[in-house]
Amino acid sequence: xxxxxxxxxxxxATTKTAARPAPWWQREDLAYRHGRLHxxxxxxxxxxxxxxxxxYVIRAPRVIDKLRSLxxxxxxxxxxxxxxxxxxxAIKANRTPQYLSYLAAQDLCGADICSPEELLxxxxxxxxxxxxxxxxxxxxxxxIAFLSRFDAINVNxxxxxxxxxxxxxxxxxxxxxxxxxxxxxxxxxxxMLQYSGxxxxxxxxxxxxxxxxxxxxxxxxxxxxxLHFHAGCGYLDREMEQFAAVLDASRAFIDRLPGLTExxxxxxxxxxxRSGDAPLDLNRWAATxxxxxxxxxFTVAVEPGDFLIKDAGVLLTRVTYRERRKEVExxxxxxxxxxxxxPAFYGLPCEPVPAVPRSAPExxxxxxxxxxxxxxxxxxxxxxxxxxxxxxxxxLNSGGYAASMRSDHCLRGAARTVLLLE
Numbered sequence: 218x219x220x221x222x223x224x225x226x227x228x229x230a231t232t233k234t235a236a237r238p239a240p241w242w243q244r245e246d247l248a249y250r251h252g253r254l255h256x257x258x259x260x261x262x263x264x265x266x267x268x269x270x271x272x273y274v275i276r277a278p279r280v281i282d283k284l285r286s287l288x289x290x291x292x293x294x295x296x297x298x299x300x301x302x303x304x305x306x307a308i309k310a311n312r313t314p315q316y317l318s319y320l321a322a323q324d325l326c327g328a329d330i331c332s333p334e335e336l337l338x339x340x341x342x343x344x345x346x347x348x349x350x351x352x353x354x355x356x357x358x359x360x361i362a363f364l365s366r367f368d369a370i371n372v373n374x375x376x377x378x379x380x381x382x383x384x385x386x387x388x389x390x391x392x393x394x395x396x397x398x399x400x401x402x403x404x405x406x407x408x409m410l411q412y413s414g415x416x417x418x419x420x421x422x423x424x425x426x427x428x429x430x431x432x433x434x435x436x437x438x439x440x441x442x443x444l445h446f447h448a449g450c451g452y453l454d455r456e457m458e459q460f461a462a463v464l465d466a467s468r469a470f471i472d473r474l475p476g477l478t479e480x481x482x483x484x485x486x487x488x489x490x491r492s493g494d495a496p497l498d499l500n501r502w503a504a505t506x507x508x509x510x511x512x513x514x515f516t517v518a519v520e521p522g523d524f525l526i527k528d529a530g531v532l533l534t535r536v537t538y539r540e541r542r543k544e545v546e547x548x549x550x551x552x553x554x555x556x557x558x559x560p561a562f563y564g565l566p567c568e569p570v571p572a573v574p575r576s577a578p579e580x581x582x583x584x585x586x587x588x589x590x591x592x593x594x595x596x597x598x599x600x601x602x603x604x605x606x607x608x609x610x611x612x613l614n615s616g617g618y619a620a621s622m623r624s625d626h627c628l629r630g631a632a633r634t635v636l637l638l639e
Contacts, residue, residue: 237602241492242568242613246279247528254572254611256531257637262572265533265609268635271552272533273620275311276637277319279529284325286499287521294503298511305329305350307484307522308339310617311530315636317342329484329520333363336370346370350481350518352395352445353379354419361386373445373481375421377429384437393443393481394430394474397421398466402459404451404487409563411449413463421446424469431473441474443518447483450523451490451565453497457505464509471513479516482506486524490566490614497524523617530616532557532567532632536608537587546582550595550610553588555626557612557619561592567619569595572609574602584610588627 243249246257254261257276265272284304291302304326308317317339320326327348328339339349346369353360356379364372365386373393374380383392398421401414412420422430434441448463464482471477489496506517534552541547550569559565569584580603584595595612604610623630 237574240570242489242570246276247531247613249574252573254570258639259637261531261533261611262609264635265535265572268533268633270533270535270609271550271556271632273313273530273556273615273632273634274533274637275313275316275526275530275616275634277316277529278637278639280316280320280525281323281325283525283529284323284521287519288325290499290503291506291517291519293500294507295517298507299514300507300510301516303327303479303516303518305348305481305518305520306525307520308335309621310522311526311619311621312338313620313634313636314338314342316526316634317344319636319638329522333360336363336367350445350520352393352447352481356382358382371443371479373443375419377422377426377433380430380439381433384433384439388437389439391440391442392434393445393479394427394441394470395421395445395447396427396467396470397423398446398448398463398470399423400459400463400466401449402452402456402463402485403449404453404456404490404563404565406456407451407564410451413446413448427470427473440476442476443479443481444470444474444477445481445483445518447485447520450485451487452485453487453489454495454501457501460502461505461509464506468509477513477515479518480510480513481518481520484520484522484524486519486521488524488528488614490568525617527614527617530614530619532612532615532619533572534569534610534612536604536606536610538606539582539604546580548582548584548604548610550584550586552612552632553586553627553629554590554593554595555588555624555630556586556632557615558622558624559618560595565614566596567612567615569599569601569610569612571601571604572611575604575608577603579603586629588629590626 307329321343328344352373375395401411403410534550537549554561586593
């Protein structure tokens with residue numbers, strides 16, 4: 218679809234039709250049809266007016282399509298290099314039960330979890346124990362006691378302390394180490410999104426402490442069969458050189474652990490957030506992995522979360538007011554930053570778009586929410602056809618780290634989730 222048309226909003230305020238250029242984010246399953254924004258087959262304005270707002274909407278088939286694309290890219294690049302692969306969906310990105318059960322039933326991935334409660338949640342949604350990978354942080358004695366009850370999950374320890382406690386509780390088991398490659402990567406070079414490489418972080422065992430980890434394992438008969446690392450979030454093609462540097466740094470650890478059967482490179486694959494962002498080239502990404510690890514004999518594991526679910530979901534909201542203050546035209550929504558924290562915390566926008574654009578001149582708006590905090594802004598100086606009160610505004614890229622990080626701040630946290638199966 219090359220252009221979108223403007224149709225009558227459900228409020229009935231406008232009847233003219235006009236053509237506008239296609240927005241940068243438009244794709245086959247997220248597009249204006251006859252002037253009304255659709256996700257899959259769902260008319261988002263009509264859906265919002267039936268279910269109420271705010272409401273998260275997830276289109277599950279898009280997640281499956283992207284998972285299959287990942288498998289195809291890895292099959293093509295890694296098999297010739299003698300490497301296997303597997304995926305664990307990072308459920309912290311979105312843990313909606315009906316969505317997780319749908320995902321588990323597809324048998325295309327396992328689950329990546331980071332807490333005992335996430336383990337119980339993954340099991341209750343249908344993931345098998347042997348298809349679950351656990352990589353937690355700041356694990357206490359009770360956490361270790363809990364994990365010791367599950368002998369089939371893949372556990373990766375990110376500290377010498379946790380490794381030592383587990384070794385005493387479960388000598389002789391196979392374990393993984395979360396290491397810190399001291400190289401970072403993140404969307405647009407953002408420091409906030411890099412878990413490694415800028416300064417010392419809490420994530421993982423650095424190379425200089427690896428001999429101590431090996432000694433702990435040897436003392437208790439543990440077999441270190443997995444290595445795990447996660448250097449940052451949201452990377453796209455422009456960050457591919459950083460990605461290659463992270464993989465290269467990991468080989469200093471791999472070469473000291475000859476018994477590895479799996480190297481887990483974490484998640485961090487990103488999606489476009491702004492008009493200048495190009496989608497991640499999965500073939501190039503997979504080829505970078507094959508180039509780094511060709512010649513080794515292990516399975517490469519990946520933990521995509523945001524990449525799979527973020528652009529499969531939107532947040533439906535409604536305009537509460539439109540009002541000029543000084544030189545700024547404010548547009549208020551009935552959803553605050555507590556329903557999708559990444560725009561305020563990490564500068565990753567959830568672009569506001571009208572579900573049914575009015576046939577009106579475009580204006581520039583500062584779009585704000587209904588929480589009493591100054592950082593409650595969805596967009597600043599944002600261009601869109603001037604909406605009116607009660608119009609439905611759709612916040613894009615709200616599938617990942619929105620519902621799962623939601624808070625009840627100011628008791629404004631109520632929002633339902635609608636799962637679309639087509």
